[in-house]
Structure formats: C-alpha cells, structure tokens
Amino acid sequence: MSAVSHGSFAVRAVQALLGLWLIAEAANLFSVGEADGAVTYLVLALALVAMMEFLFRRISRATTKAEESRNLYRADTFPQVLADALARAQAQIKVFTYPLPDGKVKETLGIVRGISKTEASSRQEFRLAEQEALLLMLKQAYDRGANAVVGVRLTTGTYETSGSQWQVARPVYIGTAVRI
Known part of the structure; x- marks a missing residue:
C-alpha cells in the first residue's frame, strides 16, 4: 500500500463531500417531483468531481516533473x-x-x-x-x-x-x- 499525503487525502475528502452533498440535493429534488433540477444537480456533481480530479492530477504531475528536473525540492528533502x-x-x-x-x-x-x-x-x-x-x-x-x-x-x-x-x-x- 502506498503512502497517501495529507494534501491528497484532503482533496479526496473535499471531493467526496461536495459530490455527496450535490447527490443528496438531487435526491431531495427528485423526491418532490423536480426531475429536471435533480438531473442538473447530478450533472453538476459529476462535473465538479471530474474538474477537481483533473486539476489534482495536473498539479501532481507538474510537481513530480519539477522535482525530477531539480527545479523544486520538497521541504523534507x-x-x-x-x-x-x-x-x-x-x-x-x-x-x-x-x-x-x-x-x-x-x-x-x-x-x-x-x-x-x-x-x-x-x-x-x-x-x-x-x-x-x-x-x-x-x-x-x-x-x-x-x-x-x-x-x-x-x-x-x-x-x-x-x-x-x-x-x-x-x-x-x-x-x-x-x-x-
């Protein structure tokens, strides 16, 4: 099992909480008969999770690349x-x-x-x-x-x-x- 950084854990936790909150709101809207609003919230949840994942991976790759090219050093090293x-x-x-x-x-x-x-x-x-x-x-x-x-x-x-x-x-x- 690989070590998970605190930053990675925090990003994933925020991602999960926001996604779950939007899905819960979609379920509430669906239960009161507003299917269009529910679909909008589901699409928003999917877009939010996808955007956060994209940015997180992009930042991770940029950080790794900078460390490998010796342009950036982690504080602990x-x-x-x-x-x-x-x-x-x-x-x-x-x-x-x-x-x-x-x-x-x-x-x-x-x-x-x-x-x-x-x-x-x-x-x-x-x-x-x-x-x-x-x-x-x-x-x-x-x-x-x-x-x-x-x-x-x-x-x-x-x-x-x-x-x-x-x-x-x-x-x-x-x-x-x-x-x-």
Whole structure:
C-alpha cells in the first residue's frame, strides 16, 4: 500500500463531500417531483468531481516533473539536498580555520563570504542557514578559482523581527580564498 499525503487525502475528502452533498440535493429534488433540477444537480456533481480530479492530477504531475528536473525540492528533502551540495563543494575546496604555514599558499585570491538568506529562529533553521552560508562562501571561492579557503570564521547577525516578537539570526562565513 502506498503512502497517501495529507494534501491528497484532503482533496479526496473535499471531493467526496461536495459530490455527496450535490447527490443528496438531487435526491431531495427528485423526491418532490423536480426531475429536471435533480438531473442538473447530478450533472453538476459529476462535473465538479471530474474538474477537481483533473486539476489534482495536473498539479501532481507538474510537481513530480519539477522535482525530477531539480527545479523544486520538497521541504523534507531540502536538508539532504543542501548537505549533498556542501559535500560536493568541500570535496573540491579545502576549508581551514587557521592560516597555512608560509610557502603553502601559492596565490591569495581575496576575501570570500557567504551570507545565509535564511532568517533562523530555531536551532534546526540555524543549522540549515549555517550550511547555506558555508556553501555560498565555497561557491564564491570556487568562482574565483580557489582550491582552498583559509582563516574561516563564522559570525552571526542577530536582530529582532515582526515588531520585536522574534529574534532571528543570520549566519555569515568569512575566509580568504587561496590556491595551494
């Protein structure tokens, strides 16, 4: 038996309830002698169910297609996608929190930084935002032709949002892009 999503269940439930309501109204009209009205309600019920089914399937196919083409990630798979991208980046660019000894660095390419776009208000969100900032810093270093980043530091900007109700943090990674 395949797993049924909450959205799929909700759509099917609404579809069934509306269809049953229209059929019940058709039965009431038929019982009082209004056969034309009953037929109209039955046709409306059929059209409603068909239209909802068509739209539901179309949205499902579009979502599946977007996921397969990697243009859309489900919220529950996003942390894994980010972790995979970070692992690929770290395989190409080495990260050091300390400066390397003299003679190890062949060329210094400049300061790189990664600023997370995520405003983290929970521990899990902060972890994701931190990974995002690190990935953005590594991408900037890669774009400059670096194979390492030295002197990497993590800082956070913390501020209040939504009328001082929530305090959020935005991680920032800073380092120096180099070739070793």
